[in-house]
Amino acid sequence: MTGPYRRPVPSTWWLHNRAYFLFMLRELTSVFIAAYLILLLILLYRLNAGRGAYESYLRFLGAPGMVTFHVIALAAALFHTVTWFNLTPKVLVVRVGARRVPAPIIAGVNYAAWIVFSALVAWIVLRG
Amino acid sequence: MPDPTITLEIFRYHPEQNETPSFRRYEIPYREDWVVLDAINYIKDHIDGTLAYRWSCRMGVCGSCGMMINGTPRLSCAAFLREYYPNPVRVEPLANFPVERDLVIALDDFMHKLREVNPWLIRAHEQPLSDGEYRQTPDEVAAYKQYSMCINCMLCYAACPVYALEPRFLGPAAIALAQRYNLDSRDQGRSQREAVLSSEDGIWDCTLVGECTVACPEHVDPAGAIQRAKLASMIDWYKRVLMPWGGR
Amino acid sequence: MAGTREPFWWSLFAAGGAVAALLAPVQIALTGIVIARGWAGQSFTYDRALALVSHPLSRLYLFVLISLPLFHWAHRFRFTLIDLGLKWSRALVAGVCYGAAVAGTILAALVLIRF
Numbered sequence: 001m002t003g004p005y006r007r008p009v010p011s012t013w014w015l016h017n018r019a020y021f022l023f024m025l026r027e028l029t030s031v032f033i034a035a036y037l038i039l040l041l042i043l044l045y046r047l048n049a050g051r052g053a054y055e056s057y058l059r060f061l062g063a064p065g066m067v068t069f070h071v072i073a074l075a076a077a078l079f080h081t082v083t084w085f086n087l088t089p090k091v092l093v094v095r096v097g098a099r100r101v102p103a104p105i106i107a108g109v110n111y112a113a114w115i116v117f118s119a120l121v122a123w124i125v126l127r128g
Numbered sequence: 129m130p131d132p133t134i135t136l137e138i139f140r141y142h143p144e145q146n147e148t149p150s151f152r153r154y155e156i157p158y159r160e161d162w163v164v165l166d167a168i169n170y171i172k173d174h175i176d177g178t179l180a181y182r183w184s185c186r187m188g189v190c191g192s193c194g195m196m197i198n199g200t201p202r203l204s205c206a207a208f209l210r211e212y213y214p215n216p217v218r219v220e221p222l223a224n225f226p227v228e229r230d231l232v233i234a235l236d237d238f239m240h241k242l243r244e245v246n247p248w249l250i251r252a253h254e255q256p257l258s259d260g261e262y263r264q265t266p267d268e269v270a271a272y273k274q275y276s277m278c279i280n281c282m283l284c285y286a287a288c289p290v291y292a293l294e295p296r297f298l299g300p301a302a303i304a305l306a307q308r309y310n311l312d313s314r315d316q317g318r319s320q321r322e323a324v325l326s327s328e329d330g331i332w333d334c335t336l337v338g339e340c341t342v343a344c345p346e347h348v349d350p351a352g353a354i355q356r357a358k359l360a361s362m363i364d365w366y367k368r369v370l371m372p373w374g375g376r
Numbered sequence: 377m378a379g380t381r382e383p384f385w386w387s388l389f390a391a392g393g394a395v396a397a398l399l400a401p402v403q404i405a406l407t408g409i410v411i412a413r414g415w416a417g418q419s420f421t422y423d424r425a426l427a428l429v430s431h432p433l434s435r436l437y438l439f440v441l442i443s444l445p446l447f448h449w450a451h452r453f454r455f456t457l458i459d460l461g462l463k464w465s466r467a468l469v470a471g472v473c474y475g476a477a478v479a480g481t482i483l484a485a486l487v488l489i490r491f
Contacts (some may be wrong), residue, residue, distance in 0.1 A: 002143045004234050005224035009292045011461030020289060023337045024261065027456045033400050034449035037442045040407055044438065045487045047429060051422045057421065060419065062412040070408025077400035084397040087336060091355040098270035118402035125406050126419045293459065332382035335455045358386055365383035
């Protein structure tokens with residue numbers, strides 16, 4: 001007589017439903033962000049190395065493949081941002097008396113901060 | 129015109145026959161107000177008395193009838209046939225648990241984990257009887273009420289891919305239960321539960337997939353309970369490391 | 377019982393995730409798209425970029441921007457590798473991932489300190 005049957009879990013489990021797939025996409029956004037940060041670090045290194053090194057790297061960044069990568073990375077970063085802010089209320093529960101501060105307010109504060117910081121950074125970099 | 133029917137494809141497993149599991153199709157009358165449990169009961173009563181499954185209250189409070197219905201963990205007493213009609217309905221035992229027979233799963237692991245988190249009020253000092261009851265304000269009740277609503281149906285474990293890949297994971301319901309006591313103003317046992325929660329395969333295995341909360345029929349939000357536990361544990365850790373002279 | 381260091385790694389994950397959520401989109405847009413498409417006029421010329429980055433606050437900002445999200449990646453990737461079926465021991469996966477983040481952090485410090 002055989003014992004209890006254990007159903008196998010395939011390594012493609014995350015392709016089996018939409019929620020799991022979106023979860024895996026969310027996790028993989030961190031790879032794109034990390035890859036971008038390496039490219040940024042190289043930019044800084046080239047900046048330090050001198051005018052020629054820096055300008056040649058700018059030309060490299062202008063290549064269609066690199067711009068495409070950054071467009072994909074931007075989409076990944078936006079997906080991270082949205083999922084992160086929407087999940088923050090689950091971690092940061094602020095209670096006032098018997099009630100919890102509603103999730104949209106906690107998320108909203110994060111979104112507001114995002115807009116402020118983005119505008120600030122863009123202004124500092126672009127004001128020329 | 130013939131009466132409408134619906135087909136159920138049900139997972140069958142008979143260990144005494146040394147067979148591999150298979151699916152059997154049953155065509156039964158379709159009633160608009162039936163739930164999947166009604167359909168299964170009809171099959172047991174009229175077509176195939178050998179079908180084994182758990183059920184009890186048939187109204188969503190006992191937690192007995194959890195099954196995978198078209199791949200989603202649901203209480204079979206809460207899944208209406210009309211949600212699936214006229215397509216066939218695939219019924220399987222709750223995912224991520226070993227199957228004893230047909231739709232019956234072995235839930236020993238779950239029961240063991242519930243006990244592991246010390247799910248009772250732990251007091252450093254018991255009040256003497258003459259002091260009367262431990263009193264709570266409505267606000268203090270509200271702090272843990274949500275996490276006390278769990279009916280132990282295990283749908284969250286079936287939904288959790290971490291538990292699927294690592295059966296040693298403590299799991300959503302057990303951690304939510306620990307939080308129910310950690311957040312109870314009468315309880316003084318957080319440090320005792322901390323050892324279990326922070327162990328390997330405790331809260332830190334969770335990657336916030338969030339499907340446990342989606343599956344929960346009682347809106348316990350175990351995913352939220354786990355994240356709050358991580359935050360509390362992190363704050364405790366920094367306090368211990370940065371201020372080791374602190375109290376208990 | 378500081379036996380487990382998971383709370384520490386999780387705190388870096390959380391901090392890095394917040395930094396990435398707030399700043400990664402605008403940064404990627406700036407140095408990956410605006411700069412490359414030449415939409416920024418004089419903003420990214422060598423002289424201007426050098427002046428901007430050399431400021432101590434800029435370097436601190438860039439260090440935090442690069443280091444913390446690297447630890448966020450390391451923590452997330454460590455679990456993702458196991459989810460995808462990698463059979464290495466937990467300690468090995470964690471060591472490789474956090475090790476890479478530490479290496480990235482050190483490199484960032486070495487680059488930024490020379491401005």
